[in-house]
Amino acid sequence: MEGGKPTIVTNPEGQRTMPSVVAYTKNGDRLVGQIAKRxxxxxxxxxxxxxxxxxxxxxxxxxxxxxxVSYKAVRDENNN
Incomplete structure (x- = not known):
């Protein structure tokens, strides 16, 4: 809320939506959103x-x- 009115919060790149994507770099750094999508x-x-x-x-x-999907889905002990 800003000044009593709802506001849409932007991400660090200035966008109002963020893709549900996570990537890990070769160094183990975690990337989220648009940068991960790239x-x-x-x-x-x-x-x-x-x-x-x-x-x-x-x-x-x-x-x-x-x-x-490009990643491997694995089964847990309950076959999920």
Whole structure:
């Protein structure tokens, strides 16, 4: 709220929305948002996106979807 009115907070790049993307660099630095999204060409296996679609689902329910992402989805002890 600014001056009693709701305001949209911008991210450090000045944008009003932020992509749900996280990437890790070779040094282990964590990148979030648009800068992580730009890593697609040079850092495909360390870029994570569309993760929320897998939360709370069994591995058998997501076989096809897990093939559409660049990272490896792994099963936990409850087959999630």
């Amino acid at each position: 890593q697609v060409v040079v850092n495909l296996e360390n870029k994570f996106f569309s993760v929320k679609r897998f939360v709370g689902r069994k591995m058998s329910e997501m076989d096809e979807e897990s093939k559409q």
